Amino acid sequence: MTLTYVFHSGFVLEAERCILIFDYWMDPANVVPSFFIGTKPVYVFSSHFHEDHFTKIILQWKHAYPNTHFTYILSKDIMKRKRANREDADVWMGKGSFWGDENLKVTATGSNDSGVSWIIEVEGKMVFHAGDLCNWYARFLAEERPEGEIYSEEFGEFINPVAEEKRFLGELKDIKKITGSFDLIMFPVDGRIGNGYTLGGRQFIERFAVGRFVPMHFVASGFESAARMEPFCQEKNIPFWAIKKEGESLVF
Numbered sequence: 001m002t003l004t005y006v007f008h009s010g011f012v013l014e015a016e017r018c019i020l021i022f023d024y025w026m027d028p029a030n031v032v033p034s035f036f037i038g039t040k041p042v043y044v045f046s047s048h049f050h051e052d053h054f055t056k057i058i059l060q061w062k063h064a065y066p067n068t069h070f071t072y073i074l075s076k077d078i079m080k081r082k083r084a085n086r087e088d089a090d091v092w093m094g095k096g097s098f099w100g101d102e103n104l105k106v107t108a109t110g111s112n113d114s115g116v117s118w119i120i121e122v123e124g125k126m127v128f129h130a131g132d133l134c135n136w137y138a139r140f141l142a143e144e145r146p147e148g149e150i151y152s153e154e155f156g157e158f159i160n161p162v163a164e165e166k167r168f169l170g171e172l173k174d175i176k177k178i179t180g181s182f183d184l185i186m187f188p189v190d191g192r193i194g195n196g197y198t199l200g201g202r203q204f205i206e207r208f209a210v211g212r213f214v215p216m217h218f219v220a221s222g223f224e225s226a227a228r229m230e231p232f233c234q235e236k237n238i239p240f241w242a243i244k245k246e247g248e249s250l251v252f
Helices: 032-036 057-064 076-080 161-176 199-207 223-235
Strands: 002-007 010-014 019-022 042-046 070-075 091-093 098-100 104-109 117-122 125-129 150-152 157-159 184-188 213-216 249-251
Touching: 010 032, 019 032, 019 117, 042 057, 057 070, 070 076, 076 091, 091 104, 104 161, 117 161, 161 199, 184 199, 199 213, 199 223, 213 223
Parallel strands: 019 042, 042 070, 070 091, 125 184, 184 213
Antiparallel strands: 002 010, 002 249, 010 019, 098 104, 104 117, 117 125, 150 157
């Protein structure tokens, strides 16, 4: 299989019989259209309604490329937030739902932010795309674990970092009820979180057997920031993809 980094949390996974596109937002290297030329069916996933994970541009593809068969698999919160209409997706999924055909088996797992994360079985491999599942308040836990709510100037609201971490770990626990191992995971490593921004990724690889770790959601903090996760993967002998540019591909 070949995984191509598009931008932010967007990837294209090309298997022998089909193509999967995750959380398309922008395509600076203009690589996505090349995947619509052949005869393989294309499955388009969006994990939630945030504009950096879902754009209506993806809905135009089926009209722009009428010879390509598209299947749209979207999180239900996209419709609930009125970002798309019911008829725009072939499959609407929420946490705990399952869908499959002759190419894929898809399970929508939870998120401690919005929408869902994805477990996908394709051609004998288990693939995980986290969406916005992560320990987003890790920096508040780095030095001491505050009791109760604290005010975050960056978020402009009161948050409870310990409770939020418990939500995140609870989602991981639910995922592990389905499977304890993945051949490939795509997971946020976002330097904007601040000190300890790799914590969510570290907590994930502590709980699951991972064949390859691919960082995402690092656009604002840069490619080098994502590579901070690599030493933690090396400690567990997990191959890490240190992405260098948009449009770069990895064969695995």
